[in-house]
Amino acid sequence: MKVRIKFQKYGAMKFIGHLDVLRYFQKAFRRAGFDSEYTKGFNPHQIMSFAAPLGLGITSDGEYLDAELVTSDEPKVMIERLNAVMTEGFHITGFRFLKDREENQKAVTAMSLVASADYMVSLKDGYEIGDKVQVKEEFQKAFCEFLAQERIEIDKKTKKSEKQVDIKPMISLVAFEEKEYQDKLNQMLKTENTCGYDLQNSVADQFDNGIRVFLQLDTGSAVNLKPELVMEAFYNYLDVPFNKFAWQVHRIEIYTRDAEDGKLIALDQLER
Amino acid sequence: MRKLALSDEILLSVEKPARYIGGEVNMQVKNPKEVDIRFCMCFPDVYEIGMSHLGIQILYDILNRREDTYCERVYSPWVDLDKIMREKNIPLFALESQDPVKDFDFLGITLQYEMCYTNVLQILELSRIPIYAKDRTEEHPLVIGGGPCTYNPEPIADFFDFFYIGEGETAYNEILDTYKECKKQGKSRKEILEHMARIEGMYVPAFYDVSYNDDGTVKSIVKNNPNAPDKVKKQVEMKLSESYYPTKPLVPFIKATQDRVVLEIQRGCIRGCRFCQAGMIYRPTRERDLEYLKQCAYEMLKSTGHDEISLSSLSSSDYSHLHELVYFLIDEFGSKGVNISLPSLRIDAFSLDVMSKVQDIRKSSLTFAPEAGSQRLRDVINKGLTEEDILSGASKAFQSGWNRVKLYFMMGLPTETEEDIEGIAILADKIARKYYEIPKDQRNGKVSIVASTSFFVPKPFTPFQWARMNTSEEYLEKQHLLRNKINEQLNRKSIKYNWHEADLSELEGVFARGDRRIGKVLYDAYKSGCLYDSWSEFFDFDRWLKAFEDNGIDYRFYTCRERDEEEVFPWDFIDTGVTKKFLLREYKNAKAEKVTLNCKQSCTGCGAKVFGGGVCFIDHAGLKEVTNESTN
Numbered sequence: 001m002k003v004r005i006k007f008q009k010y011g012a013m014k015f016i017g018h019l020d021v022l023r024y025f026q027k028a029f030r031r032a033g034f035d036s037e038y039t040k041g042f043n044p045h046q047i048m049s050f051a052a053p054l055g056l057g058i059t060s061d062g063e064y065l066d067a068e069l070v071t072s073d074e075p076k077v078m079i080e081r082l083n084a085v086m087t088e089g090f091h092i093t094g095f096r097f098l099k100d101r102e103e104n105q106k107a108v109t110a111m112s113l114v115a116s117a118d119y120m121v122s123l124k125d126g127y128e129i130g131d132k133v134q135v136k137e138e139f140q141k142a143f144c145e146f147l148a149q150e151r152i153e154i155d156k157k158t159k160k161s162e163k164q165v166d167i168k169p170m171i172s173l174v175a176f177e178e179k180e181y182q183d184k185l186n187q188m189l190k191t192e193n194t195c196g197y198d199l200q201n202s203v204a205d206q207f208d209n210g211i212r213v214f215l216q217l218d219t220g221s222a223v224n225l226k227p228e229l230v231m232e233a234f235y236n237y238l239d240v241p242f243n244k245f246a247w248q249v250h251r252i253e254i255y256t257r258d259a260e261d262g263k264l265i266a267l268d269q270l271e272r
Numbered sequence: 273m274r275k276l277a278l279s280d281e282i283l284l285s286v287e288k289p290a291r292y293i294g295g296e297v298n299m300q301v302k303n304p305k306e307v308d309i310r311f312c313m314c315f316p317d318v319y320e321i322g323m324s325h326l327g328i329q330i331l332y333d334i335l336n337r338r339e340d341t342y343c344e345r346v347y348s349p350w351v352d353l354d355k356i357m358r359e360k361n362i363p364l365f366a367l368e369s370q371d372p373v374k375d376f377d378f379l380g381i382t383l384q385y386e387m388c389y390t391n392v393l394q395i396l397e398l399s400r401i402p403i404y405a406k407d408r409t410e411e412h413p414l415v416i417g418g419g420p421c422t423y424n425p426e427p428i429a430d431f432f433d434f435f436y437i438g439e440g441e442t443a444y445n446e447i448l449d450t451y452k453e454c455k456k457q458g459k460s461r462k463e464i465l466e467h468m469a470r471i472e473g474m475y476v477p478a479f480y481d482v483s484y485n486d487d488g489t490v491k492s493i494v495k496n497n498p499n500a501p502d503k504v505k506k507q508v509e510m511k512l513s514e515s516y517y518p519t520k521p522l523v524p525f526i527k528a529t530q531d532r533v534v535l536e537i538q539r540g541c542i543r544g545c546r547f548c549q550a551g552m553i554y555r556p557t558r559e560r561d562l563e564y565l566k567q568c569a570y571e572m573l574k575s576t577g578h579d580e581i582s583l584s585s586l587s588s589s590d591y592s593h594l595h596e597l598v599y600f601l602i603d604e605f606g607s608k609g610v611n612i613s614l615p616s617l618r619i620d621a622f623s624l625d626v627m628s629k630v631q632d633i634r635k636s637s638l639t640f641a642p643e644a645g646s647q648r649l650r651d652v653i654n655k656g657l658t659e660e661d662i663l664s665g666a667s668k669a670f671q672s673g674w675n676r677v678k679l680y681f682m683m684g685l686p687t688e689t690e691e692d693i694e695g696i697a698i699l700a701d702k703i704a705r706k707y708y709e710i711p712k713d714q715r716n717g718k719v720s721i722v723a724s725t726s727f728f729v730p731k732p733f734t735p736f737q738w739a740r741m742n743t744s745e746e747y748l749e750k751q752h753l754l755r756n757k758i759n760e761q762l763n764r765k766s767i768k769y770n771w772h773e774a775d776l777s778e779l780e781g782v783f784a785r786g787d788r789r790i791g792k793v794l795y796d797a798y799k800s801g802c803l804y805d806s807w808s809e810f811f812d813f814d815r816w817l818k819a820f821e822d823n824g825i826d827y828r829f830y831t832c833r834e835r836d837e838e839e840v841f842p843w844d845f846i847d848t849g850v851t852k853k854f855l856l857r858e859y860k861n862a863k864a865e866k867v868t869l870n871c872k873q874s875c876t877g878c879g880a881k882v883f884g885g886g887v888c889f890i891d892h893a894g895l896k897e898v899t900n901e902s903t904n
Contacts, residue, residue: 011273015289016525024525027297027577036609042632044609045579057284085577087297088274124280245281 001072004110005065005082006094006268009054010203013089018053024090025065031085034078037068051110051254051267052117052219055226060251061202062117064267066098066110091203094268113272115257116172116264117219118185118197119227120204120250122212127246129211130238139211140176146237147174154233167233170225173216181214188216190263197253197266204250219254277365277372278353286352290526291319294367297523298575300336300343304369308340308452310376312366312413315347315384316391317806322347323522324530326584327382327419331440333518341448344368344376348391349398351804357398364398373399377451379413381432383421386783387776387806389428393798396431403795405433405478410461414451414468422475423553424732426842427786427794429477433465437846438473438507439539441516446471466499473507476500480845482788488829490787490840503847506553510885512539513561519571523578532580532613533572535565537597541586542871542887544878546654546862547643547685549731550586552850555878556886557871562593566600573610581605582613589618590872598626606630616641619665624672634716637676638669644685645695651865652687654858659699667706675716677703683750684728684742686862693750696723697757697767704763719763724770725754727777731784732843733850735858741781741831744774775813779805781831787842790830793819851879 009021016024026046029036038044051064072078075095082092123129123139133142146152152168173188175181178199186192217225227249235242255264276283276293283289304310313331315322322328328345335343344366349357357364363372373379379401381392396403401412408415417425418436425435436443450471454464469476479497484490495502509516521533540557541550569581581601588594594617601612612630616639617623627636640662644650647659666677681696700723707719727747730736742750751771758767782790797819804810820827835841837856844852854877861868868876871887881888 012276012293012295015283015293017290020290020525020527023527026579027523030577030579031297031574033574038609042630042635043611046609056289057280085297087295087299089295245284248280 001069002098002100003067003069003072003078004094004096004098004268004270005067005092007063007065008059008061008091008093008203009063009089010059010091010205011089013087014057014059016089017056018050021054022048022050025067028082028085028090029067032081034067034081035069035071037070049109049111052114054251055228055249058249058251059204061093061204062197062251062253062266064110064254072097093198093201096268099271110267111221113256113267113270114220114254115218116216116255118173118181118252118255119215119217120212120252121215121227121231122205122207122248122250123209124205124246124248125207125209127243129235129246130240133238136210140213142238143174143176143213143234146234147171149237152233152237154229154236156229167225167229170218170223171215171230172218173214175214176212178214185216188264190258190261190265199252202250202252204252205248207248214252275370277370278362282353282356282360282362286356287350288319288526290524291347291350292353292367294345294370296525297577298520299368299522300332301368302336302342304342304371307342308455309338309342309378309448311335311341311343311378311380311448312373312376313343313345314379314381314395315345316381316388316395317348317804318350319347320524320526320528323524323528325382325384326534326536327384327440329518329521330516331380331444332522333520334441334444334516335448338445338448340452342368344371346373346379346395346399348394348804351810354394354398354803363400364395374401374412376413377455378416380416380418380436383417383419383425383428385806386421386427386780387811389783389794390798390802390805392428392431393795394803404430406430408433408461414461414464420549420553421783423549423846423848424785424841424843425475425477426482426788427783427790429788430791432477433461434468435475435477436473436507437475437504439509440507441509442507443471443473447474466497469497469500472501472505475504475846477788482842484787484789489836490842490844492840493842493845503845506846506848508556508849508883509539510558510883512558513564517564517568519568520575521572523576530582531578532582532611533569533576533578534582534584535569535572536560536584537565537588537591537594538585540886542590543587543656544654544858544868544870544876545643546652546735546858547682547728547731548586549734552733552855552878553848554586555848555850555880556883556888557590558886559592562597565597566604569601569605573605579609580611580613583615585615588615589623595622602626602629618661619669621668624669628672633673636674637678637720637722638666638674639678639680640665641680642699643680643682644688644692645681645697645699646692648865649685649688649692649695651867652862653682653685654862654868656867656870659702662699663702663706666703667709670707670710670719673716675707675719677719677721679703679721679723681723681725682728683725683754684747686736686739688750690753693754694757696725696754697761700758700767701761701763704761704766707766708763719766720768721763721766722768722770723758724772725751726772727774729777729781729784732841733846733848733855735855735862737785737841737855738835738837738839738859740834741778743828743832744778747774747777773808773811776805776808776811778827778831779813779816782827785842786830789823790825790827793823793825793827796822849878849880849882854878 036046047068078095079092151166153164156165232242402408414433417432422435450467465476468474479500538559540554542557643655730739800815
């Protein structure tokens with residue numbers, strides 16, 4: 001049976017790369033005594049995949065891991081069993097059964113479903129943006145002006161070439177306050193309860209300076225915009241040298257887009 | 273949430289930041305304020321290597337069982353972080369609490385190979401602990417050295433407060449109890465060391481004076497403090513099946529060199545190969561109980577979630593219950609996706625059966641370690657493996673579908689001649705010929721034979737401790753000779769030849785049998801930039817040569833000199849149980865090409881019987897059959 005696990009990644013664990021996180025979960029499944037499905041052959045391994053690998057240094061409330069089990073307890077019990085073997089920096093918040101391969105029209109992977117993701121990007125304490133952008137209000141004003149441009153062009157490096165890309169169409173939501181973010185997000189969701197995030201229980205680092213922005217960006221194998229690129233473009237707009245270490249990126253949730261109306265559905269609300 | 277010693281900015285600028293954040297599965301969490309003793313355990317190499325070491329896991333477990341002690345860990349910062357720490361003046365910290373190492377009571381450093389010595393100095397310097405023990409004061413941790421290199425601690429004697437000679441299971445509790453009591457009574461650093469010197473197995477270098485003869489050899493090693501013993505006795509854990517196996521070992525986030533459960537099935541080796549230090553210093557051979565090991569395997573797989581388990585010992589084929597243990601592991605865990613990683617076993621029906629069960633024959637290879645190319649030289653080193661063993665083993669394996677063979681040899685063994693070296697090429701060729709005896713339609717493609725040679729480095733407490741080591745020029749010549757000999761063989765295209773660096777082996781030879789006078793060379797080499805010497809990309813022999821020259825030391829005095837039978841060795845103050853008399857007798861047997869029986873066949877009176885247990889007290893009369901077939 002296919003299952004989808006939702007987890008948080010925070011604190012020092014942001015320094016663990018996604019391949020190591022995968023290895024971590026393979027071992028955690030064994031410690032928790034999960035009855036995993038194994039590949040055949042001399043080096044059998046558990047079948048697992050991530051929806052959208054998280055970059056080094058980023059924390060998250062909404063990470064997804066798909067796995068295959070032979071047998072399973074109820075979701076609540078499975079969450080408890082897995083949390084009992086987690087180390088600080090990983091916390092399981094969701095577990096759900098997915099439709100079996102046969103029921104799905106074709107083999108869907110979590111990765112192919114991903115269309116969009118929400119982020120909170122915060123200025124770390126002890127860093128500055130520049131002389132003209134010192135406090136929260138100045139930041140919000142400058143960021144709005146930055147977004148008001150007709151096009152936001154960046155140099156996107158691919159393996160072969162560097163080309164100019166307009167990232168503006170890839171930014172689908174911008175907000176500065178929690179309430180504002182929530183209201184705007186509700187407009188975009190398929191139904192109000194198609195989002196599993198819970199800002200009250202977020203593991204995101206909080207900073208005293210209060211300078212932060214919520215961003216919803218196109219994510220996935222087709223179009224993928226990283227929050228760091230948006231911030232770099234913002235610095236370019238301000239004409240200030242970009243410091244990638246100044247910002248703490250935190251992922252809030254990952255969504256798929258409904259084929260009919262284009263509305264968003266969080267991955268843990270799906271059956272596939 | 274744990275606070276990290278390094279900033280995000282630094283952690284995101286260095287390679288593999290997971291090396292420095294701790295927080296691993298099974299990490300011990302204690303409140304440093306609630307313990308009496310803070311102990312920092314160090315493996316002076318990069319994290320992935322240090323985390324693979326079983327000894328540290330054992331000690332971490334023993335020390336943390338004490339409620340009054342918090343044992344933490346530190347490894348060598350990689351060169352990228354080393355640079356940043358020096359530039360930004362960041363003190364070295366322990367992984368658990370992320371607190372500076374200099375605030376600890378103890379810094380215990382394990383010395384597994386000589387080429388980590390510059391890393392030891394790096395650890396001390398980055399921790400801001402004075403490099404020389406004599407410069408340390410009451411505020412600094414006591415720096416302890418342990419591990420196999422302490423069987424000649426003299427080259428690094430000036431940098432340590434004391435050494436623990438022998439196996440770590442026995443005396444740490446006494447050390448910590450004594451320390452705690454001394455602290456309570458407000459004793460000075462020197463007084464504490466005097467108490468330590470009274471504990472069996474502890475060597476406080478400052479309490480001994482070394483004098484030298486005109487020819488540069490050691491004249492005497494005399495204690496200058498009444499608390500120090502004349503001879504320091506090696507510590508041995510005789511009850512290996514009763515306590516202290518770390519059933520909850522640490523599991524790193526990043527892939528370590530040993531990313532698996534390691535089950536130590538026995539300690540010591542019955543074989544008595546004359547070049548092998550481990551085979552002598554870990555005497556007597558002691559086996560762990562089968563039931564105990566089964567229980568450990570179960571608990572460790574459960575607590576770590578590892579998907580692989582390997583057996584560890586010096587010669588696993590000699591473990592009495594090997595068949596039962598291996599089949600148990602396969603039956604119990606094989607179906608649960610756990611790989612059984614086999615140690616190199618004697619090739620026979622059992623090992624071929626096991627190998628075919630746990631490995632993909634097409635991808636795995638057979639390993640033989642004949643060590644020497646001719647039977648004559650194998651007799652000299654007392655390596656019982658015969659050409660017939662190798663050829664018949666290979667032949668059986670080829671018939672079962674294997675087609676890859678790895679061969680390990682040493683060059684520069686005492687009495688070695690050109691014929692012995694040529695023997696390596698001939699043996700490799702004979703193995704290839706065996707393969708092609710199989711009808712073509714039954715073969716599995718071509719055969720591939722990889723022969724590797726390392727350079728022999730004479731080690732203390734071995735029968736070859738008197739022997740002259742080859743110079744790097746001689747080594748290179750021998751390498752060249754073998755290269756040519758391999759190219760003359762019929763199956764040369766099936767034989768690949770790998771070799772080691774000669775300079776590195778020479779330096780290893782200096783530290784293996786060096787004395788206190790080369791401590792300053794080590795210091796100067798480190799100060800001139802030597803670090804991570806065991807990593808070929810960093811090893812800089814020219815810097816070392818300059819350090820020897822600056823100190824007026826001819827390093828070949830330590831390597832290229834046949835020692836006199838009566839010579840006093842820098843390590844003579846250590847009592848390993850195995851007597852110098854026995855070692856000398858073995859050296860003479862070697863030169864006479866005389867083989868010595870293994871411990872299960874007959875007691876050869878090495879001296880290790882004084883420990884009162886292990887193989888010395890087992891009647892092997894009933895095992896005659898077994899010993900006859902186990903001759904490699």
